[in-house]
Amino acid sequence: MRIAPVTFFVTAALLASSAFAQDTATVTAIETELSSKQTELDNFTQILDKHIAEESRLQSQLELLRQRSSELEKEKNQALDAMNEMYRRLIDDPSLDISAAQGRYQQAVATHKQNKDDIALQLGAIAGQRKEIEQIRVAKHTLVNTLESLKDQLSTARVERLRNEFTREGTLEIEHTVNCKRTETLAACEQRGQQLGLQKATKRFIDQVFANLSEQRTVEPKRNIAGAQVQVMSSHVVNSSFSGQGNYSVNLSVTMRGDINGSRLCSLLNIDNRFCAEYGTPLAIGYQPSYPSTFSDTQINFSDEPGTASFITPASNNEVVSVAKLSTPAIVETVVKKTQPLPEKKTLVELTIRSNVLDDEVFINGVSFGSTKLVTSLAPGLHNIEIRKLGYETYSAQLDLKKAKTLRAKLVKKPEAIAAATPTAKTATNVVATDNKPQNKVVVIPAGQFKMGDLTGNGLANERPVVEKVLSHSFAMQSTEVTVAQFRQFIERTGFVTESEKSKGCAYYKNGEPVWEIDYNWKNPGYTQQENFPVVCVSYEDAKAYSEWLSGETGLQYRLPNEVEWEYAARAGKDSEYPWGNEIGRNLANCGWCGSEWSNKSPAAVAEFAPNGFGLYDTVGNVWEWTQKRASQEDVTVRGGAWNFAPSLARVSTRLTLAPDFRANYIGFRLIRER
Numbered sequence: 001m002r003i004a005p006v007t008f009f010v011t012a013a014l015l016a017s018s019a020f021a022q023d024t025a026t027v028t029a030i031e032t033e034l035s036s037k038q039t040e041l042d043n044f045t046q047i048l049d050k051h052i053a054e055e056s057r058l059q060s061q062l063e064l065l066r067q068r069s070s071e072l073e074k075e076k077n078q079a080l081d082a083m084n085e086m087y088r089r090l091i092d093d094p095s096l097d098i099s100a101a102q103g104r105y106q107q108a109v110a111t112h113k114q115n116k117d118d119i120a121l122q123l124g125a126i127a128g129q130r131k132e133i134e135q136i137r138v139a140k141h142t143l144v145n146t147l148e149s150l151k152d153q154l155s156t157a158r159v160e161r162l163r164n165e166f167t168r169e170g171t172l173e174i175e176h177t178v179n180c181k182r183t184e185t186l187a188a189c190e191q192r193g194q195q196l197g198l199q200k201a202t203k204r205f206i207d208q209v210f211a212n213l214s215e216q217r218t219v220e221p222k223r224n225i226a227g228a229q230v231q232v233m234s235s236h237v238v239n240s241s242f243s244g245q246g247n248y249s250v251n252l253s254v255t256m257r258g259d260i261n262g263s264r265l266c267s268l269l270n271i272d273n274r275f276c277a278e279y280g281t282p283l284a285i286g287y288q289p290s291y292p293s294t295f296s297d298t299q300i301n302f303s304d305e306p307g308t309a310s311f312i313t314p315a316s317n318n319e320v321v322s323v324a325k326l327s328t329p330a331i332v333e334t335v336v337k338k339t340q341p342l343p344e345k346k347t348l349v350e351l352t353i354r355s356n357v358l359d360d361e362v363f364i365n366g367v368s369f370g371s372t373k374l375v376t377s378l379a380p381g382l383h384n385i386e387i388r389k390l391g392y393e394t395y396s397a398q399l400d401l402k403k404a405k406t407l408r409a410k411l412v413k414k415p416e417a418i419a420a421a422t423p424t425a426k427t428a429t430n431v432v433a434t435d436n437k438p439q440n441k442v443v444v445i446p447a448g449q450f451k452m453g454d455l456t457g458n459g460l461a462n463e464r465p466v467v468e469k470v471l472s473h474s475f476a477m478q479s480t481e482v483t484v485a486q487f488r489q490f491i492e493r494t495g496f497v498t499e500s501e502k503s504k505g506c507a508y509y510k511n512g513e514p515v516w517e518i519d520y521n522w523k524n525p526g527y528t529q530q531e532n533f534p535v536v537c538v539s540y541e542d543a544k545a546y547s548e549w550l551s552g553e554t555g556l557q558y559r560l561p562n563e564v565e566w567e568y569a570a571r572a573g574k575d576s577e578y579p580w581g582n583e584i585g586r587n588l589a590n591c592g593w594c595g596s597e598w599s600n601k602s603p604a605a606v607a608e609f610a611p612n613g614f615g616l617y618d619t620v621g622n623v624w625e626w627t628q629k630r631a632s633q634e635d636v637t638v639r640g641g642a643w644n645f646a647p648s649l650a651r652v653s654t655r656l657t658l659a660p661d662f663r664a665n666y667i668g669f670r671l672i673r674e675r
Contacts (some may be wrong), residue, residue, distance in 0.1 A: 001200040013612045023161035024214055037150060041143045048136045055129040062122045062332045065115060072112040079105040130634065134659040138507075138514050138636075144460070145592075146512055148646030152593050155275045158215070159265045165213050166228055166260035166581050172208075173238065174201045177249040186242065193248045194237065202230045209258050219268045226268060227261030272583045274595065277373065296532040298620040320582060348377035351386070351399070352406040354587050358580070358610040360389040360411065371408075373586050373595075410598065442476040442673050443615040445569045452567050454583060454653050455575050463653045469564050476673040477561060477569050480606035480617045481534035481625065482546065487522060488531075490546050493553075498522055499539045500663050506537035507664040509644050514664065525665035527602040532620060534603050534623045534668040540636045540660040543626045543669040550671065563655070565672060566639050570652045572613030577651040579612035579619050583665075584647035591621035591641050591650040603643050603666075623668040642666035 083105045086098040111329035176197035205230055213219050220227070223666050236250040266276040337547065351372040353362055362369045363386040369376055372387070380401055387395040392411040449470040454463035490496065498521060500506040506520035520526050522537045538546075542558075547558045561569065578589070586595035590604045598604040607617040624638035624645075635657045641650025644666055649656075658667075 005325045007269055007497075023164050027154065027161055030150060030157055033146065034150045034154060037143060037147050041140065041147060044136060044140045044143060045430035048133065048140060050128055051133050051136060055126060056131065058122060058126045058129060061078050062126065065119045065122055069112070069115050069119065072108065072115050076105070076108040076112045079108040130659070133466060134662070137657055137659075138662070139628050141247045141658075142509075142513055144656075145649060148648045149592060151648070152275075155269075155271045158269055158271070159275050161214060162219070162265050162269060163260060163262060166209060166226075166258045168209065169233065169255070169257040170208070171253060171255045172201050172205055172206065174204070174252045174254060175249065176200060176252065176454075177247055180242075180246045180248055183673065186248075189569040190247045190250070193240075193250050194252065197250055197252045198235060198254060199231070201235075201252060201492060202232065202256060204231055205254075206258070215269065221568055222268050225264060227264050231257045231259060233257055234350065234478040236635045248534070274584060274586045277375070277586045277595070299401075303652060322565050333344070349380050349401050350375065350377050351383075351401060352404075353387070353409065354406065355387055355395070355409040355411055356608055357389050357392065357411050358393075358588070360387050362387050385409075423582065443479050444474055444476050445471075445565075445614055445672075447474045448568070448573075450568050450571055451575065452564060452653070456577060458577065458648065459651065459653050460655070462655050462657070469568065471565070471568055473675060477564065477565075477614075477616060478670040478672070479611065479615055481544075481623060481668045483528055483531065483532050483606055484522070484535045487535040489540070490549050491522075494549055496542075496545055498537070498542045499661055499664075500537045503661075507662070509666070520665060527665070529602070530605060532605040534606055534618070536603065536623055536665045536668050537663050538668065539663040540626050540629070540658075542663070546669075547671050558671045559674065560626055560669060561672045562628045562630075563637055563639065566625070566627050567652060569614055569616055570612065570619040570640065572616070574613065574652075577653075579652075584620075584650070589620040589622070589641075589650060590618070590643045591647050592644050594647050594650075595622060598643055600644050619652070621645075621647075623663075624656065626667065626669040629660070 019433055043445050050306060079101070082102040083098070086096065086101040090096050090098055144204050164382045167381060176193060178189065178193040180186070184192070186270060201497060204474065209228065210216065210220060211222060229256060233255040235252055235254040237255050240250040242248050259345070263273075263276055264272045271612060289406065289527035298537050301651055303318060352374075353372050355372045360371050362372060362374050364376070364378070365384055378401055385395075385397045385399060385407065392413055395409045395411050397409070399405065449468065451466050453459070453466035453468045481648050491498075493533075504516050504519040507516050508524065508526045509515070517526065520537055522535050522542075525536050550558045570579075572579060582590070584594055588594070589609055590596045590598045596604065596609075598608075604618075604620050606622070609620075611617045612619055619640055621641045622643060623640075624642045625640050627637050627639055629636045636659070637655050637657050639655060641647075641654060648654075
C-alpha cells in the first residue's frame with residue numbers, strides 16, 4: 001500500500017533572532033569600520049603620493065639651483081676679474097669710468113648670494129616635506145596594521161555568527177499523514193507515522209537553518225561538508241487521528257537545536273583555518289540524549305551514511321527525542337526492537353596541547369594522537385603525555401584531567417643537535433676561542449634565483465610587480481635576530497650611544513597608534529625582556545654601527561642584508577606566504593593574533609619557533625628587521641612583521657618604508673656576512 005503525500009505545517013520560526021541580529025550587527029559594524037579605515041588609508045596614500053611628488057619637485061628645483069650656483073660662481077669670478085682689470089687700467093688712466101664693471105660685480109655677488117639663500121630655503125622645504133612624509137608613512141603603517149587586524153576581527157565575527165546560526169533553537173509544528181498497511185496494526189501505523197513525522201521535522205529544520213544563514217550563498221554550495229546536525233530537545237503529539245480510509249494523521253510539535261562541526265566553519269566561509277582552531281569537536285553521531293520518548297522501549301536507527309538521519313529514542317510518554325545528521329534527502333530504513341535502558345554516558349574533558357616545535361608527535365597513554373596543535377577530548381583522570389621529535393629531548397608529563405586544560409610543552413634540543421641542517425643550507429659558526437670576542441651563529445645561504453614580490457595577490461601595492469632575481473654567489477646570514485646580550489657587548493666595549501638614548505626615545509604602539517616614549521630605549525623597551533630577546537629601539541644607523549663594530553672585532557665583513565637578499569633567504573626556496581604555506585596557522589610564529597603566548601605582548605626569545613628551510617629563525621614575526629638601503633634611497637625598508645602587527649603583514653614579501661632615524665620597540669635587525 002502506497003504512502004499518502006506528506007504535508008507540513010510550520011507554526012513557529014527559529015528562535016533567538018535577537019542574538020543573531022546582534023551577531024550581524026557586529027559583523028556589519030566591523031565591515032563599516034573596515035570601509036572607513038580603507039577610505040582613510042586611500043586618502044593617506046593620495047596625500048603621501050602628493051608629498052612625495054612635491055619632494056621630487058623640490059629636489060629637481062634644488063638641483064637646478066645648485067647647477068645655477070656653479071654658473072653664478074663662474075659669473076662672479078669673471079666679473080671680479082673684469083673689475084680688477086679695470087682697476088689696473090685706472091692706475092694709468094684716472095679718468096676711466098669703471099662703474100659698469102663695479103655694477104656687474106655687485107650684481108653677480110648679490111645674485112650668487114640670493115641663489116645660496118634660495119638653496120637654504122629649498123633644503124628647509126625639503127626637510128619639511130621629509131618630516132611630513134615620515135609622519136604620514138608611520139600613520140599609514142598604523143592604518144595598514146589596523147585594517148589587517150580588523151580583517152581578522154571580521155573573520156572571527158563571521159565564524160561566530162555562522163556557528164550561532166547553526167546552533168540556534170526553534171520549534172516546528174508538523175502535520176504528517178500516512179496510509180496504514182494492511183499487515184500493520186494500528187499501534188505500529190501510529191508509531192511509524194510519528195517516526196516519519198519526526199524525521200521530516202528535522203529535515204525541514206536543517207533546511208530552514210541553511211536558508212536563513214546570513215552568508216547562505218557562500219555556505220550552501222558546501223552543504224555536503226558542513227557536518228550540520230540536529231538535536232531534538234523535545235517533541236509531543238498535539239493531536240492525532242485515524243480516518244475511515246486507513247490513514248493516520250499526526251500533528252507533532254518538535255523543539256530542536258542545531259549543531260555544527262566547528263572545525264569546518266572556516267572551510268565553509270573560505271577563510272584561514274586558524275579562526276576555527278579554538279572550537280571543540282561537534283556533537284558526535286550516536287550521541288544518546290537523556291530525553292523521554294513517545295516510543296516506549298524502542299530504538300530507531302536510520303542509515304549513518306552522509307546526508308541521512310540517526311535517531312535514538314529512549315522510553316517515556318508523549319515525548320520524541322532524537323539526534324539527526326541531515327544535509328540531503330535520505331532513504332530511511334526503520335528497525336524496531338526491544339532495548340535495555342541506555343547506560344549513562346561518561347562526560348569527556350577537552351585537552352589542548354601545544355609545543356614550541358613543528359612536526360612533533362603526541363602520545364597519550366602510549367597512543368599516537370598526531371602533532372601539535374592538538375585538541376582532543378579524554379575521560380577525566382590520570383593521563384600520561386609524551387611529545388617526541390627527532391633531535392629533541394622527549395617531553396613527558398602526567399596530567400590529572402578534571403576540567404578543560406591547555407598544556408604548553410617546551411621541547412629542548414639535544415646537545416648534539418644542529419639547528420637548521422638542511423640539504424641546501426650549511427650551518428656555520430664563528431666561534432672565537434677567547435671570551436673577549438663575540439660569537440655569532442650564521443647559516444650559509446646558497447646562490448640561486450627566485451621570484452620576488454607578491455606571488456599570491458594578497459599583498460600591498462609596494463610588493464608589485466613580481467620580478468625575477470638572481471643571486472650569483474652564496475652568503476652567510478645570522479640565523480637569529482641580534483639579541484640584547486650581543487648588542488650589550490657592543491655598547492660596553494665602544495661606549496656607543498643609540499639615537500633613542502640621545503634623542504626623543506623610542507616609539508611604541510598605544511591604542512593602535514605609534515607614540516614616542518622618552519624613557520624607552522634598547523635597555524628599556526616598554527616590556528620585560530631577557531638577554532636572548534631580539535634587541536629593539538635601534539635605528540638604521542645604530543644597526544649599521546653594530547655591523548661595523550662586529551666586522552672590526554671578527555675580521556670578517558658584516559652588514560645589513562639588502563631587500564633581495566633578505567626575501568631570498570626568508571623564502572628559502574618556497575613560493576608560499578610563510579615557510580609552512582599560505583596560512584599563518586596557530587602558534588607557528590610570534591605576530592599579532594597568531595596564537596602564541598607572546599602575541600600582542602612582546603617579542604619572544606630568538607629561536608622559539610621552528611626555522612625555515614635555510615635554517616633562519618623568526619623571519620615571520622617577532623620583530624621587523626632593517627634592510628640595507630641603496631645609495632640613492634632616502635628611506636629604509638623593514639621586513640618580516642612583528643609581535644604586535646597583523647599576521648598578513650608577516651608575509652615574506654611585505655615591505656614597510658621608514659626614515660633611517662626611526663626606532664620602535666618592534667624593530668630590530670640581523671646581519672649577513674659577506675664571502
